[in-house]
Amino acid sequence: MNKILIVGEHDGKTLNPATAKCVTCAKAIPDAEISVVLLGADTKAIAAQAAALNGVNHVLCVDRPENQHPLAAIFAPQLVALAADYSHLFGPSTSFGKDLMPRVAALMGVTQVSDLMAVEGAYKFRRPTYAGNAIVTVEADSSKKLVATVRVASFEAAPSGGSAQIESKSVTASLPTHTRYVGAKSGSTDRPDLQTARRVVSGGRALGSAENFKLLFSLADKMGAAVGASRAAVDAGYAANEMQVGQTGKIISPEIYVAIGISGAIQHLTGIKDARTIVAINKDAEAPIFEVADVGLVGDLFQIVPELEKLIAK
Amino acid sequence: MQKILVCIKRVVDYNVRIRVKPDGSGVMLDGVKMSVNPFDEIALEEALRIKERYGNVEVVAVSIGVPDTQQQLRTALAMGADRAILVQTDKAVEPLSAAQTFLAVAKKENPDLIFLGKQAIDDDANQTAQMLAALWDRPQATYASKVELSMGKGQVTREVDSGLETIEVDLPAVISVDLRLNEPRYVKLPDIMKAKKKPLESTTFEALGVSVGTYLKTVKTEPPPQRQKGVMVKDVAELVDVLKKKGLI
Numbered sequence: 092m093n094k095i096l097i098v099g100e101h102d103g104k105t106l107n108p109a110t111a112k113c114v115t116c117a118k119a120i121p122d123a124e125i126s127v128v129l130l131g132a133d134t135k136a137i138a139a140q141a142a143a144l145n146g147v148n149h150v151l152c153v154d155r156p157e158n159q160h161p162l163a164a165i166f167a168p169q170l171v172a173l174a175a176d177y178s179h180l181f182g183p184s185t186s187f188g189k190d191l192m193p194r195v196a197a198l199m200g201v202t203q204v205s206d207l208m209a210v211e212g213a214y215k216f217r218r219p220t221y222a223g224n225a226i227v228t229v230e231a232d233s234s235k236k237l238v239a240t241v242r243v244a245s246f247e248a249a250p251s252g253g254s255a256q257i258e259s260k261s262v263t264a265s266l267p268t269h270t271r272y273v274g275a276k277s278g279s280t281d282r283p284d285l286q287t288a289r290r291v292v293s294g295g296r297a298l299g300s301a302e303n304f305k306l307l308f309s310l311a312d313k314m315g316a317a318v319g320a321s322r323a324a325v326d327a328g329y330a331a332n333e334m335q336v337g338q339t340g341k342i343i344s345p346e347i348y349v350a351i352g353i354s355g356a357i358q359h360l361t362g363i364k365d366a367r368t369i370v371a372i373n374k375d376a377e378a379p380i381f382e383v384a385d386v387g388l389v390g391d392l393f394q395i396v397p398e399l400e401k402l403i404a405k
Numbered sequence: 406m407q408k409i410l411v412c413i414k415r416v417v418d419y420n421v422r423i424r425v426k427p428d429g430s431g432v433m434l435d436g437v438k439m440s441v442n443p444f445d446e447i448a449l450e451e452a453l454r455i456k457e458r459y460g461n462v463e464v465v466a467v468s469i470g471v472p473d474t475q476q477q478l479r480t481a482l483a484m485g486a487d488r489a490i491l492v493q494t495d496k497a498v499e500p501l502s503a504a505q506t507f508l509a510v511a512k513k514e515n516p517d518l519i520f521l522g523k524q525a526i527d528d529d530a531n532q533t534a535q536m537l538a539a540l541w542d543r544p545q546a547t548y549a550s551k552v553e554l555s556m557g558k559g560q561v562t563r564e565v566d567s568g569l570e571t572i573e574v575d576l577p578a579v580i581s582v583d584l585r586l587n588e589p590r591y592v593k594l595p596d597i598m599k600a601k602k603k604p605l606e607s608t609t610f611e612a613l614g615v616s617v618g619t620y621l622k623t624v625k626t627e628p629p630p631q632r633q634k635g636v637m638v639k640d641v642a643e644l645v646d647v648l649k650k651k652g653l654i
Contacts, residue, residue: 102567162572163535164544186565189531190547193500197536202501202620205530219629220528221423225432228625235620269575270544273560277568286566290653314654322584332550332585333568338529339444339584341566347653357422364629368653370644385635388644398641403654 093120093213096177098170099129099141099150100187103159106140108287109183109241111248116241117181118146118249119210126151127255128173130166132159142255151260160272161187167194168264174199174236179213184240184342185286196238203238204231208245218242222338223361243286244344244365278331282308285334288317291345291366293336296323297352297374297392304329306393307351310400319343321353337362352392355380372396406459406554406576409452410516411486412507412537413468414442415477416527425628432626441477444522446484448582450589451552452520453485463487467510469498475605482600483592489605492613500528502617504536509613511541516577518559523548523581534581544574547581 095117100107110127117125126149127141134152141150151173157165170191174180180195182188184206196203208226209217214233217226219242231237285291292311298304304318311318320330322337336343338358344365351372353359360383363369371384372395381387388395417423418438425432441449449466456462466481468474469492478489492506511519519541524531538545546552546561550569553560554576563570564583610617638644648654 163547164538167539186548186563190535190545193532193535194539194545196532197501197504197539200501202499203530203532204621205528205532215624220626221417221432222526222529223629224423225425226627226629227623228627230622230624232620267542267544269578270546271573273571273573275565275568275570326585331568332564333566338526339524347648364632368648368651369632369635370648381637382634383632385632386644386647387635387637388639388641389637390640395641399645402641402645 093123093179094177095120095123095125095179095181096173097125097127098180098182098188098191099127099137100183100185101129101131101134101137103131104136106137107183107185108248108284109185109188109243110141111144112243112246113181113183113241114144114146114249115246116207116210117179120179120213124148126177128153128170130158130161130169132156138257142257143251143253144249145251145253146249147253147255150255150257152257153260153262157266161191162270162272163191163194164267164270166191167198168266169262170195171198172262172264173260177236179237179239182240184242188240192238192240199236199238201235201238203240204229205240206242207239208242222358223364224357242342244342278333282311283315283317285317285319286341286343288343289346290314290316291319291343291347292316292349292351293319293321293353294324294330294351295321295353296327298324298329301329306396310396313400313403321359350380350384351396353380354378355383406455406462406517408463408465408514408516409455410511410514410519411445411449411452411464411466411481412519412521412533413445413449413466413477413481414522414525415439415468415470415474416442416525419443419526425626429625429627439473439477441480442522442525444524444582446589447584447586448520448522449481449484449486450587451582452518454587455554456485465490465514465516467507468492469494469503469506471495478605479600480592482603482605483596484590488603491605491607493607493609496617498617499620500530500532500536501620502615503533504540506610506613506615507533507537508540509615511537518577519579521579521581523583534579538579541579544578545581546572546574546578548583549580550583550585552580552586
């Protein structure tokens, strides 16, 4: 049997949807028994959300004051202690998982398998390299524990309907004091979460200013969409860093992605390859974004976007 | 603050459109332009700015790779690193092995800080910095977009999915850098000439006492599935029509 431990991501209140996607990935492993571990100060409410995911057998809560903030240096030794009972350790390919899991892998003496996009066997996976331009199939040493991050854009969220056992767990591990949480600034918004949104409207450098990005926010609100941005737009200060979509930003898989004034550098396309439908609006008919777009419209975004908003509203 | 180590990887240049070999054994690298991993350039730039601010700081660039990796280390020296170390090998090196090798160098050099790029743009693994911090038993501050140092501590602002997060770490520490930390300087011709005289030491895994393992085997390399060519519409009305038919709005 393959015993899989998924490190659940949460913000102290809600389970991040990336966790449900890890569950789907874990379910693809043959003969899998799936547990989710939550590290936090008080994870009871979150545990109920994890326990409701279809396919999860156990939920472990490791509650202690030191776990208030997700610091890799604090979490890693606890996960190493927990891993003794498991064959596989999965985390999401989010900034949380990408920070944490390699630290765990190193302490366990293995290389991590980053960004699983498909499962071909208990130790055989497909993953993207070169900004998604080469997909490699890798086989890990099955005599060791497997540590991996799951590319969340590649998997559907596990549905609810589960009723896993919830268990409080105390872990013996010596925790360092050399790393301390200071604070966070989040672009809090009422819009859907970019990483998991079904609809995304995204803007590039052609928007020209942060002020003009309001055009996109307005359109997004009409569509019930999240708002993303290209690296160029973020670098230029038109959009916040957490809005960046692409190789080094977020990799997303919405049902519809509307790229507005984005030329379509390969690093950006990496982030949107899994979108079901890509719509491109750009004044340059030769822009590479049109090579991947399902629907393209050449023209001035400053005319098109308000008109689009008006027509959608009808 | 006396010494900063910067880890550098030689990778296929950012602008090259890579091609997968028809037999699935890897990507074509013959005659392809190689460069310093762009994130590692940002890492080096940050180290150089700290050196310029504090003075009397030695910046050491370290890489692992084929003999030609000297070219990338010369670039690092031309940017302003004081000396360079190449751990020479023809083997493909996994992140864990890279971290073990950098650890061996760190134990010899005793740096106050180690900077790395957050990921290499070839394998996109995003592991080495975190692994090095774990093996060194020191703090990690990944995805840094701002680094402030004072009194043996570093305050690092990190780019995370929800926005920005700030943590404080005791030095020595490992910092992996993100895109917006700084803009690396351009190298000028006189600097390239000067770099030729700077020390570049070659060493080996054996000399460092590192045994390099293989944990992952690459079975196959394939190009990604191509998206089918879409349709062009002539105006917004037609666009809305198409999207409505697809049930998307």
